[in-house]
Amino acid sequence: MLWQAAYTVLFYLFAVAAISFAIGVTVSRRLLRAAVYLMSLLLTGAAIYVMLGAFFLAGVQVLVYVGGIVVVIIFAVMLTNSAQLGLATSPGYRKVMAFAAAAGMAIISCLALWTSKFNLSAATVPSDNIKAIGLKLLDRGAGGYVLPFEIISILLLAAVIGAIVIARRTTAPGQPFTTRGDEPAELANSTLKTQLCIEQEEQKV
Amino acid sequence: MIEFLASHTPGPHHWLVLSMILFSIGLYGVLSRSNAVGVLMSVEIMLNSAAMNFVIFNKYISPAAVDGQIMAIFAIAVAAAEAVVGMAIFVAIYRRRWSIDVSTMDLMKD
Amino acid sequence: MEHSGLIMKFAWLIPAIPLMSFILVGLVLRPLSKRIAGLTATAAIFVCAALAYLLAWEYFSSCAHEYAAIVPVTFEWLRYQAGLSVQMGVLVDPISVLLMVVVTTVSALVHLYSIGYMHEDYGRFFTYLNLFTFSMLGLVAAVNIVQMYVFWELVGVSSFLLIGFYYKKHSAVAASNKAFIVTRFSDLGFLTGILILGYYGFKFFVDTSAGQTGPFDFAYLNSAAFTTKIASMPSGIFDFSILTLSMVLVFIGAAGKSAMFPLHIWLPDAMEGPTPVSALIHAATMVVAGVYLVARLFPAFAASGSALMMVAYVGAFTSLFAAIIGITQDDIKRVLAFSTLSQIGYMMLALGVATPAHPLGYTASMFHLFTHAFFKALLFLAAGAVIHAVSTNNIWEMGGLRKKMPVTHITFLIAALAIAGIYPFAGFFSKDEILASALGNGHTLIFAVALTVAALTAVYMFRIYFVAFTGKARTHHALHAHEAPKIMLIPLIVLAILSAIAGFVPMGNFVRIGPNVHNGINHTIAIAASAAAVLGIAAAWFFYAGQTARAAGAAKTFGVIYLAAKQKFYIDELYMFITKSILFRFVASPIAWFDRHIVDGGVNLSGFLTRMTGQKLRFAQTGQVQTYGFWFAGGLLLVMLVIWAAIGVKS
Helix, strand or coil, rough: HHHHHHHHHHHHHHHHHHHHHHHHHCCCCCCCHHHHHHHHHHHHHHHHHHHHHCHHHHHHHHHHHHHHHHHHHHHHHEHHHHHHHCCCCHHHHHHHHHHHHHHHHHHHHHHHHHHHCCCCCCCCCCCCCCHHHHHHHCCCCCCCCHHHHHHHHHHHHHHHHHHHHHHHHHHHHHCCCCCCCCCCCHHHHHHHHHHHHHHHHHHHH | CCHHHCCCCCCCCHHHHHHHHHHHHHHHHHHCCCHHHHHHHHEEEEEHHHHHHHHHHHHCCCCCCCCCHHHHHHHHHHHHHHHHHHHHHHHHHHHHHHCCCHHHHCCHHH | CCCCHHHHHCCHHHHHHHHHHHHHHHHHHHHHHHHHHHHHHHHHHHHHHHHHHHHHHHHHHCCCCCCCCCEEEEEEEEEEEEEEEEEEEECCHHHHHHHHHHHHHHHHHHHHHCCCCCCCCCHHHHHHHHHHHHHHHHCCCCEHHHHHHHHHHHHHHHHHHHHCCCCHHHHHHHHHHHHHHHHHHHHHHHHHHHHHHHHHHHHHCCCCCCCCCCEEEEEHHCHHHHHHHCCCEEECCCCCEHHHHHHHHHHHHHHHHCCCCCCCCHHHHHEEEEECHHHHHHCHHHHHHHHHHHCCHHHHHHHHHHHHCCCCHHHHHHHHHHHHHHHHHHEEEEEEEHHHHHHHHHHHHHHHHHCCCCHHHHHHHHHHHHHHHHHHHHHHHHHHHHHHHHHHCCCHHCCCCCCHHHHHHHHHHHHHHHHCCCCCHHHHHHHHHHHHHHHHHCCCHHHHHHHHHHHHHHHHHHHHHHHHHCCCCCCHHCCCCCCCCHHHHHHHHHHHHHHHHHHCHHHHHHHCCCCCCCCCCCHHHHHHHHHHHHHHHHHHHHCCCCCCHHHHHHHHCCCCCHHHHHHHHHHHHHHHHHHHHHHHHHHHHHHHHHHHHHHHHHHHHHHHHHHHHHHHCCCCCCCCHHHHHHHHHHHHHHHHHHHHHHHHHHH
C-alpha cells in the first residue's frame, strides 16, 4: 500500500523532472548548460528504468549515455566553439513552426495512446532478468540476438573509425595538430566580440 | 491520501504519455535549435524516449520476456554510434566553415 | 538469261563508280590536294564512260532485232508486305543505255573542262559534280518509279548545290532557292502521281511472273493489262480517268524538271551557276530527265491520249515561247538557257505527237535528246571559254572574237550550225525526224510551230554568233581576249566532232517502240526545214552582222512585243505577284499570324506558367533542414491522423 503510494509519487516526481530537464535541453541558450540538462534528463531516465524493473538497462543508461554520449557531446561543444557561438538563436517563425509541429505531435499521439486499449499482462517483472538478457543476447537459436549483437559491435567499430576519418585533419605530415590554428583573424576577433557580449549580458542579468 | 495515491498507480498509458511528451519536446528542439550540437542533443532526447517505450511495453505486455530491454540496449548502442559520428561531422564542418549553424547549411539549394 | 554478258553483270558499276568517287573525293581527297581531287573525279567519270560504251556495244550487238529490257542487278530496298516492295537496281534497255552514254560522255568532258575552268573551291566543285553524275545515272538506270523519284530528288539537290556554288553571290543563292522551290513544287505533282499509280498498281497487282517484282515497276505500269484497267476508271476531276489524272500529275513533275512552261522560270536564273554546270546539268542531262520520264512511261501516256496531247501542246508552246524570248536576251548564257527550253519543248512535242501505231516521234525525241546533249553542251562550254576570256556575259561587250579565239570560234560555229539544223550537222537529222513525225501523224499546227521555231532557233543562235564573234571588239577585255587553255579546248573539239557526226547514227535501229517505221530523210520536210534555218541565219546576218541600227529599228517596230519578250513576258513578275501579293498576304500571313500568336502563344503560355509555378515553388526549397523537418513532421501527423481515424472507425 505504502509502496504503491510511493511509486505513484515517484512517478509524478520523475515525470515532472524529466519534462523540465527536456525543456531545459531544448530552450537553454548556452549549450554547455543544455548538455548538463541532458545529463540530468538521462539520469532521470535511468531512474525511470529502475521503476519499470529494468535494472540492467538503468546501469547501461548511466554508463553509456551519461558516461559516454554526454561526454562526446560536451567534446563536440568544446571542439566547435559552440559554447560561445551556440548563442545564435533561431528566428521566431522557426520556433513557432517547431512548436506547432511538436504540439501537434504531442496532442495527436497522446490522444491516440489514451484512447487505445492494450492487451495487458498481469504478471510481474522477474527480478533476475539480467541473466535472461545475457542469455538472450548470446543465444544462437530462435529468438536469440547474437547476430544483431555482433552487427552492433561492428557498427560501433565503424562509427569510431568513421569519426576518426571525418574529423581527422588533412594537413601535411609533420605539422602539429591544432583545431584553431588556422582560424581567420577577423573570425577570431568576432569570436572574441561575441564572448565580450556574453559577458556583458551576464553582468546585466 | 495514501489510499488515493495507492489506487492511482501509473498504468501503461501514463508512462506512454510521459514518453510521448519527451519525444515531442525533442522534436521541438530538433526543429528550433540553430546549433547543430543542440539538434544532436534533442535527437538524443527523442531516441531516449523511444527506448523508454520499448521498456514500457516490455513491462506491461510481456513482463516475462526481455526483448524490449534488449531493443533498448541496441537503441542506446546506435545512439552512441550516432553521437560519435555526429560529433566528427560537426568538427569537420566547423573547420571548414567556422560555424555549425544549421540554418546556414543550405548548399544543396543551389 | 542469254543476255548475261560480262559488262551486263557489272552494269551496276556505272552508277556506283561516281558514288565511290564522290565519297572518296568529298571525304578524303578534298582537303588534301585540289589537283588530285579534280583528277580523281575526272578519271572516275572517264572509266564510267568507257564502261557505258562497252555496255552499249555489248547490248546492241547481242540482240539482233528486239531490244528487250534487261534488269541485271536488283536488291530489295523497301518491303512493306508481300507483293508491295521497292527494288533498287539497274535497268538496261535502249533508252537507258542511250542516256547512260550521253550522261557519261558529257559529264566526263565537262569534268575535264572544269579542271581548266574552275579557280576556287576546286574540291567542293568536283565533289558536287560527282554526286550529280551518280544521281543522274541512278535516275537513268531506275527499274521502278520510286527509285526514279529518289534519284530525281538527288539530281534536284545536286542542281541546287551547284547553282548556288558561288554562295557568296546573292543572286546565285536566290537562283538556287528558286530552282529548288519550283522543282520541289512540281515534284509534289510527281509524288502524288506516284502515289495514285502505286495505290491502283498494288490493287490490281496480280503476279510476279513477268519478271516484275513490284507494282512500281515500269514494266508493270506500262503493261496494257494495267493501263486499260485504270483508263476506264473515272477520277472525278474534269472527267479525267485515273490513268489520265496520274499521267498529268507525273507530267507536272517532268515539266518542272524539264522547265516546261509555266514552270520554266527557274532555268534562266540557274545560269548563275558555274558554266560547266550549266553545260552538264542545265543543258545536256538533268533538264532532259523530264523527257526521259515521259519516254519511260510512254505506253502509259499513249494509253491516255489526252495526257499525251497535253505533252505535245505544252512542248510546242514552250518551244515557241522560249525561242521568241531567246531572240531578245543579251546575256549569252540566258540566250542558251532559253534555247535549251525551246529544244526540250521540241523533244516533248515529238513525244506528244507519237502514237503506238506511228511511234516515229518517240525515236525522234530520243534522237534529238542525243544530238542536243552534244551541241548544247558544246555551246555552253564554248560560251564558258568566251566568258572566261572576256569576263562578261553580255554579248554586246564582246565582238571580234573570231581572230582572238579561233578554236572556240570554230567549235561554236559548228554547234550553232548543228542546232540550227544545217546539213550535215547533227541537229539536221533529229529535227527532220521530229518534223516528219509531227506531220506524219497529222498535227499540222504543231508542225507549223515546230518549223517556225526552227527558223527562230537559227536567228537567236546566229545573233550571238555575229554579235560576239564577228565585227570589232567593243570593249577593252574583248580586244585583249586570249584563247582558252588546252585542257578546256579538248572537250570543245571532241564535242564539236560529236556534234558534226552524231546525226549519222541510225537511231531508228536502236531506239524505237514498236516497228521501225522510218529510217531516212524525208526530202520535202528536209528542204522546208533547211530553208527555214537558212532564212533564220540570213535574218540574223541582216540585222546583226556589222551594223546594229537595223536591229534597233526592228525592235522599235515591234515595240511592245519586243519589250514584253525582253522582259520574258513578265512571267517572273506574274509569279511574284501571285506568291507575294496573293498567297503571302491572304494565305501565308494569316497562317503565320495564327502560328505566331495562337500556337506559339499557347506553347509560350504553358512555358510561362511552368516557369512561374517553379519560381513560386522555389521558395519552398529553402535548403533549410529544419524547414524540411517541419513539413516532414506535418506529413507524419497527417498520416497518423488518417491511421488513427481508420482504426478508430474499425473498432
